[in-house]
Amino acid sequence: MDPNSQFPIPNSRQLDYTLRLADGALILGHRLGEWCGHGPILEQDIALTNTALDHLGRARSLYQYAAEQFNQMPADAKKNVFTSVSIQNIINTGASLDEDDLAYLRDGWDFRNELLLEQPNIDWAYTVARAFFYDAFNYFFFSALEKSKDESLAAIAEKSLKEVTYHLRWSSEWVVRLGDGTDESHARMQQAVNELWMYTGELFAMNDTDTAMVSEGIGVDLPAIKPLWTARIRAVLDEATINIPAEAWMQKGGREGRHSEHLGYILAELQFMQRAYPGMEW
């Protein structure tokens, strides 16, 4: 590996990969959790918070694994992984990191989640469309990650796949219900699909980390699962009488820490307690 690249340290790409999966789960889990107490009916309020809990549970497993990988790195290498001040302060003391440090003490540029997941809830149609695009991705992604050579990631994938399967069922049913519903619900569903479409390309874009992980038999070959995803999206949108947007410019950057302005607001809320009262527990 090129010693001058961003990732000169053994296993740092694996950490980057694990953190991306963890961050995606945390950020979408938080977004869905924002619906708590605001759902249109009680059953759907509960559906979203149940789903949010699955995402947060997966985030915890992944952050615990990421912390384990980080703590095994040589001391001088640890200083080059993050640039957020709060987490650097802990690393500089020589203390090891845990799942909470990773979730609460990194700034936005150290988060690797895809841009789709941080987009705001806006209305029920946007919430459903965002979940649908990601649930379908997760379904095929975890089906492939189950065969990873990394046993920890494979175990998390196996566990998550069972949950993602019913997430996808829920979001697919809602896409159809809204799309094939009233004129108003159809128009809103179509608009949400149109507006969020430009964030779907990033899910399948391979960066250097993906390439390295695929070559080591750890990561998932994203272009290989894209046709499966497209077929599933097409089938549900057809059923929902929603048009698939034409190929367009796709936004990306989240996996490299270049985020939309929305992430900062999420972190301001999510991290507030640990930032204001460092180390607090309850």
Added chain:
Amino acid sequence: MAALDKEQVYEWLSSVTDPEVPALTILDLGIVRNVTIKGTGNEAEVTVSITPTYSGCPAMDVISIGVRMALMSRSIRKVNIELQLSPAWTTDWMTDEGKQKLKAYGIAPPHRKAFQPLGLFEEDNVTCPRCGSEETELVSQFGPTSCKALYKCLSCKEPFEHFKCH
């Protein structure tokens, strides 16, 4: 003290119940995956592997404490609890006795093998745990805990919970 055997440990664990569904012990649920014992007498060290039902199941922390308490109250000083994710938990591991207990508690137990998934828009057929009618209707796939769905019976008109096949 006699040498500690696994059977004894399993018997102790049978007093630990699921805080969300107190009718079930953790053995009924099938979440205890392994028990290992090192040493004997006061030096015995017991490791219990448990697996979460769902990734975010908040009951896991309470269950871990319950396991620790159950063993420490029997003078086991060294208790380790390991969380095992693979193979992923399935309702197929729930014991028949556990399913009977669930039904008696008013919760419709899982009724089909989880490895036979439903089609995209296919619905489950769930029997009412109160009157035994098959005329039931899904209210929501999501209930008060991750593991349960909400149903209502069209015959006796009562709402009930169904422990989902997972």
